[in-house]
Amino acid sequence: RKEVEQDPGPFNVPEGATVAFNCTYSNSASQSFFWYRQDCRKEPKLLMSVYSSGNEDGRFTAQLNRASQYISLLIRDSKLSDSATYLCVVRKQEYGNKLVFGAGTILRVKS
Amino acid sequence: NAGVTQTPKFRVLKTGQSMTLLCAQDMNHEYMYWYRQDPGMGLRLIHYSVGEGTTAKGEVPDGYNVSRLKKQNFLLGLESAAPSQTSVYFCASNRPGNTIYFGEGSWLTVV
Numbered sequence: 001r002k003e004v005e006q007d008p009g010p011f012n013v014p015e016g017a018t019v020a021f022n023c024t025y026s027n028s029a030s031q032s033f034f035w036y037r038q039d040c041r042k043e044p045k046l047l048m049s050v051y052s053s054g055n056e057d058g059r060f061t062a063q064l065n066r067a068s069q070y071i072s073l074l075i076r077d078s079k080l081s082d083s084a085t086y087l088c089v090v091r092k093q094e095y096g097n098k099l100v101f102g103a104g105t106i107l108r109v110k111s
Numbered sequence: 112n113a114g115v116t117q118t119p120k121f122r123v124l125k126t127g128q129s130m131t132l133l134c135a136q137d138m139n140h141e142y143m144y145w146y147r148q149d150p151g152m153g154l155r156l157i158h159y160s161v162g163e164g165t166t167a168k169g170e171v172p173d174g175y176n177v178s179r180l181k182k183q184n185f186l187l188g189l190e191s192a193a194p195s196q197t198s199v200y201f202c203a204s205n206r207p208g209n210t211i212y213f214g215e216g217s218w219l220t221v222v
Contacts, residue, residue, distance in 0.1 A: 002153075004153070008151070041216070042215065042216070043201055043215050043216055044154070044201070046210055046211075087153070098169070099154075099211060101146075101153035101155075102153050103151050103152060103153040104153065
């Protein structure tokens with residue numbers, strides 16, 4: 001079983017739609033949680049950190065459920081520019097703050 | 112501000128050839144990492160370094176060697192390239208506990 005699992009998609013949605021991505025992680029020692037965005041043939045970039053209390057950044061909302069080892073990302077009012085691969089990432093306090101990446105979920109927003 | 116720079120960006124190697132990927136960061140970061148990204152697999156950690164003169168193995172270190180002779184540089188070597196090493200390689204760096212920054216990637220094909 002992969003340490004971080006995501007639905008690969010693709011999710012094809014119209015502009016303005018709300019879309020939700022889910023992620024599960026297997027290692028309860030995971031300490032920090034993130035969503036990264038990766039555009040085609042580009043490097044991953046941090047989208048947002050994920051906190052147990054839930055956090056929001058504009059149209060993006062992230063949630064963490066430590067008991068269920070589950071992370072989510074909600075995107076409201078999707079834009080064409082949101083089309084990308086979204087990577088669920090967890091960090092463990094070993095290997096020099098090692099990041100463990102999910103394989104990513106592809107989002108395609110269409111007009 | 113260059114951030115994290117990788118060279119070369121593209122390379123085609125024949126099986127058995129050797130090569131070195133160079134990663135340079137100008138942010139005075141202590142930690143540096145080499146990841147590889149393959150379809151459906153997510154990014155996987157090859158080797159990492161927590162400071163000048165130190166290196167350690169990640170998840171998939173076989174077939175690779177690294178060196179960190181200067182704080183700003185982290186070299187990834189392939190001594191005898193194999194087709195299984197065809198991948199996209201990302202270098203990254205950070206200060207402990209802080210955001211990780213990635214280079215733009217190096218596309219390597221071994222034929």
